[in-house]
Amino acid sequence: MAGAAAVWPSFTASTGAGLPCPLRALIGVPCPFCGLTTAAIALVRGRAETAFQANPLIFGLAVLAVAVGPLVALRAFGVMSGPRPWSSHRQRRWGQVAVLVAAASWLFQLHRLGVGRPSLRII
Template identity: 55%
Template structure:
């Protein structure tokens, strides 16, 4: 069975979904008054690596890049993937690009370590920003 999306493409599609949700989120909260807290921070007081991603996404959708980066710098990587994946998927849909080639086990391991280190660095930024630790 062919793979239709690579891992970076899946992250980009996730980024597109985050962007769409960020555009609708402020109106939803205003209309309903319901906001969802971060479960980890609510239970333990410790923010997760994705803490501030909603705030960062909403700020980025509104064009406030500095506020977005201040809330969670990882949003820029997610936004970059989202911008690239749209045209890429369009080109695949019309047959201009072939399906993704599976990565080697070594490449997947390196990507996993790289993403893990980026998540840890982002978490350290969040802990520092919030004065925890």
């Protein structure tokens, strides 16, 4: 993820290609994950405040990305055993947490981009 965030700005600058949010492009409403590319690039460049302003979810995703690599390596070398299956209750609970996080992120994006706010016009 860090490698992609480091290379992406150069790629978009040289090609003009970008990844628009499909939901925002279709109906003008941002998705809960809008701003994650911008946030990842800002975080890789050491601009934590800019990353937070684009999408605070990036910090949780960064922690997961950093934690997953060593876990996979430790399990691959047999140092740690594989994960145990989750109970249906635990799956349901974490599903609810994921929905709440996505909803909070969506509210943040709607507020950040001013969706639903009347625009001020000076005549």
